Amino acid sequence: MTPASPGEHGTPPRVYIDHAATAPLRPEARDAFLDASAFPGNPTSRHGSGRRARGVLDDALDSLAASLDVPVSWLTLTSGGTEADNLAVRGAALAAQAADPSRRAVAVCATDHPAVLETARSLAPGIESREIPVDGDGLLDLEALREALAPGDVSVVSVALVNNETGVVQDLAAVAEIAHAAGALVHTDAVQATSHVELPVRTVDMLSLTGHKIGAPVGVGLLVVRPDIPFVAGLTGGGQQRGVRPGTLDAPQTASLAAALARTLADREAESARLGEMAQRLRAGIREIAPDAVLTAEAAPRSPHVVHVLLPGCDQDALLLMLDQQGIDASAGSACSAGVTRASHVLTAMGIEPDLARGALRLSLGWSSRVDDVDRVLAALPEAIERARAVGALVR
Amino acid sequence: MKVLAAMSGGVDSAVAAARAHEAGHDVVGVHMALSKNRAENRTGSRGCCTVEDAADARRAAERIGIPFYVWDLSDDFHDLVVSDFLAEYAAGRTPNPCVRCNEHIKFATLMERARALGFDAVCTGHYADVRAEGPDGAPSLHRARNLPKDQSYVLAVMGPEAVSRAVFPLGAFEDKEAVRAEARERRLGVSTKPDSYDICFIADGDTRGFLERSLGEAPGEVVDADGTVLGTHRGTFGFTVGQRKGLGLDRPAADGAPRYVLDVKPETRQVVVGAAELLSTTLLEASAPIPFEPLAPGREVSAQIRAHGEALPGIIERADDMLSVRLSSPVRGVAPGQTLVLYDGDRVIASATLERRAA
Known part of the structure; x- marks a missing residue:
């Protein structure tokens, strides 16, 4: 019943992990x-x-x-x-x-x-x-x-x-x-x-x-x-x-x-529990890949479907490009209509330094998400983070 | 190869990306957003920086069937191109912001990022050709087949290492009409856009006004070669060596001959003017040379000192930390700050930055 979204230009099915932007049609x-x-x-x-x-x-x-x-x-x-x-x-x-x-x-x-x-x-x-x-x-x-x-x-x-x-x-x-x-x-x-x-x-x-x-x-x-x-x-x-x-x-x-x-x-209670477990798995996996990752608003009550992390030194455009190339639809959290990523007013209001905010990654789950999606994201992240850090190092 | 294609939104880079894709490369398109406030940039200017340009690039990438991203390089552009443009004018030189943008943004910045992301090469819509005719078969940069559109001059500042990681599919095109025709055939939807040669970050096209607003007025004297004061000006940055119009002098020269800017001296706020023959020189002296192959004095070369100028025959006199060339006939209007490019036939062998003319 879960639709496997077709890959762009003949690539394997994509992992859609951007439900906070829009959810697939039920x-x-x-x-x-x-x-x-x-x-x-x-x-x-x-x-x-x-x-x-x-x-x-x-x-x-x-x-x-x-x-x-x-x-x-x-x-x-x-x-x-x-x-x-x-x-x-x-x-x-x-x-x-x-x-x-x-x-x-x-x-x-x-x-x-x-x-x-x-x-x-x-x-x-x-x-x-x-x-x-x-x-x-x-x-x-x-x-x-x-x-x-x-x-x-x-x-x-x-x-x-x-x-x-x-x-x-x-x-x-x-x-x-x-x-x-x-x-x-x-x-x-x-x-x-x-x-x-x-x-x-x-x-x-x-x-x-x-x-x-x-x-x-x-x-x-x-x-x-x-x-x-x-x-x-x-x-x-x-x-x-x-x-x-x-x-x-x-x-x-x-x-x-x-x-x-x-x-x-x-489905709310069951879904929240299911997605909450997947989110935990994502967070734990990211921590393992990038021990310096900052889990945003860790002390606050959060909705179970959003995993928002700050990856120090990463350039988010590069991070998203690398994930996209691996067939993963993720987000930096906010993008203006022209497609240029700017410092998020949300992170700024939270007092997060612009340098750290530049490494923001938002992964958001929803009704069509499967455990396999989490595994594919975690498999793609090490190289994506490494290369995004290399790009981040080029920018002052 | 994994190729990162710079897509400005214009027809050239769109066709170049399509060709690279068709050649079997794994191509990803990128539009570089260069202006802080893109809505303010000139619509229809060079085809780099407006919101419409980004949208055109996106549509072209979709049509070609390649992934596409917009990268915000406005900070780099401001620091490396706009600030430099102002500083150079303030120093009495005549910068070429497009050369500078090619060197620092379109190649250095883009290539650094491309390499960090695991790409093998960068593809652009420049008219030039890369072959393997350098020393020991190393990659070499050549003039495009379409000579009137040839951009090897502005690309020469990249240096040989960058050339080895560049792809210029348009170098093989006969003329611009063939590129437009191919764009139409591929339904890239950008084939009717006009070419333009304006400076993209000067919204109204008024370079002198932009300089005055940015640098402030700095009045000084217009003098002749002997130091006689002929008039005043509002800032040396309004003048370029070789310039004839807009000198603001109310009385003509004694002999009635037209006067040209001979030198711009921001340190004394003086603009030196004089007769055309005083502007002529046969010696080109340039600093910070970027050789594409070993150079030695005595070698016959052809020299180009303007983006749309002709190649002038000459002989290398010096090739160490400075590059100097003795031309076989005099040339006028050698503006310090402009780029000198040396060719052997159609092959680039060096580039360097022209210095103030020897007295």
């Missing part, structure tokens, strides 16, 4: 999409095909609501995590300020995804973005959060549940307690957490999910939010989804998301 998600897309119909049309599409959509929404244990009215479909984050941070902050002009700031975690950080920054000058620092293990400085909220002018606090680079898990219960005491709403980007961490759906006020990290296609996501929270919509259109997020409802994508989420949540 068979049940693909089946759900194909079944639902076999017939036409706009879910808001009144004819037979429209009603059939609406039926598929309603079943999918019911399934999503059941998986998350929330009413259907809490679900706003989006194009993915970035849009859900935009809606939560911008939409809720603008609405809060409209209702109470003294709410003129948002607070975000310094290591959050650009979908949150850049959205918060884009609110200036009307709304100030306060970036809350993290400690050396990547954990949010709760004291700093308390101070940032002390003036009582913050409308939205946004903290990712699981960091997309390091896998560090934040304590959203503690964040929510502090934020709520200051009258602020709490948003969490949970796109990286869905497969492995219990979702604090009722602890926070807003929660972002995306399909493609859990085996649904790219292009569908979800903001889970109580309907009593006011929003300024990012889009204007035909009034779908209470006008908060207009646009034609996508029955096949939603069905696919529902199938992937149901499977992901049903």
